[in-house]
Amino acid sequence: MRLKxxxxxxxxxxxxxRLWxxxxxxxxxxxxxLRAMHGVVRASVPLMELAAQRCSTMPRDPVAAPLGAYLREHAEEERGHDRWLLEDAARAGADPGEVARALPPPAVARLVGAQYYWVAHHHPVGLLGYIAVLEGNAPAPWLADRLAGATGLPRAAFRTVREHAVLDTGHRAxxxxxxxxxxLTPAQESAVAVSALHTADALAALFARLGGTAPAHPPGAPAHPPEGEGNP
Incomplete structure (x- = not known):
């Protein structure tokens, strides 16, 4: 899959x-x-729980039992990380309640929504491709300190970046x-690969929008500008 x-x-x-x-x-x-990643991360545990529940309905599939066990365990490891993002947002000067209530932009829905579809209507194994990309592209170990120094925000505002620089390395392994x-059957291998490639493309598009190299919202869609110096 890494080769693909x-x-x-x-x-x-x-x-x-370009983002940083x-x-x-x-x-x-x-x-x-922080706003965008809250939209992504708050779906992590529900997605894994949904996929694990689907595994429990597939007793004849030899992949289902070990996949479901992994997903249930990993869901517990990821539980509460969406709250980290809200806490970081508050320390960065944003209103965490507004962040939690805001409509996630289409780029977030594109990234996450495909996984709900494939889990519910194809096979939960595809979620492994999504997880592989997100945890295979962890923040660099130095990024939190660089952002704190460049923005002047308190170091406490970068907990999520700092923690995931460490956690995601072990999760990838x-x-x-x-x-x-x-x-995996050939069809299941294909499901994982397609999910991973879609995730890589959608995540790149999301970061491009956040980095200002693409419009954050389609024409006519309402924008949710971040706190601070105008739009990203």
Missing amino acids: LAPAAPALAAATA RDDRGLTARYTAY ELDALLDRLD
């Missing part, structure tokens, strides 16, 4: 670099990032080990 993802890696890396490289407007971009253990 390789062609998508440069676009995602470039969008991530320029100090001008960085506070606004960081706040927009666990997922890779699971994928090696699972006896």
Whole structure:
């Protein structure tokens, strides 16, 4: 799967670099990032719980039992991380209640929504591709300190970035080990790969919008500008 993802890696890396490289407007971009990632992360546990529940209805599929066990365990590891983002947003000067209530932009719905469809209407194994991309592109270990220094925001406003720089490395290794253990059919391998490629493309598009290289909302859609120095 990592080989299949390789062609998508440069676009995602470039969008991530553009998001953080320029100090001008960085506070606004960081706040927009927190808003968007809250929309993504608050779906993580419900998605894994839905996929695990679907696994429990597939007793004849040899992949279902180990997949469901992994998803239930991983859901507990990820529980509460959406609250971290709200706390970071508050420390960055945003209203966490407004962040939680805001309509997530279409780029977030595109990234997350496909997973709900594939889990509910195809096979829950595809969710592993989504997880592989999100946890395979963890924040760099130095990023939290660089953002704190460049924005002047308190270090406490970067908990999510700092924690995931550590946590996601271990989670990626666990997922890779699971994928090696699972006896996937060719169709299941394809589901994981398609999900991963879609996730890489959608995440790159989201970061490009946050970085100001693409419109944050389609024409006519309501915008939710971040707190700070104008739109990202």
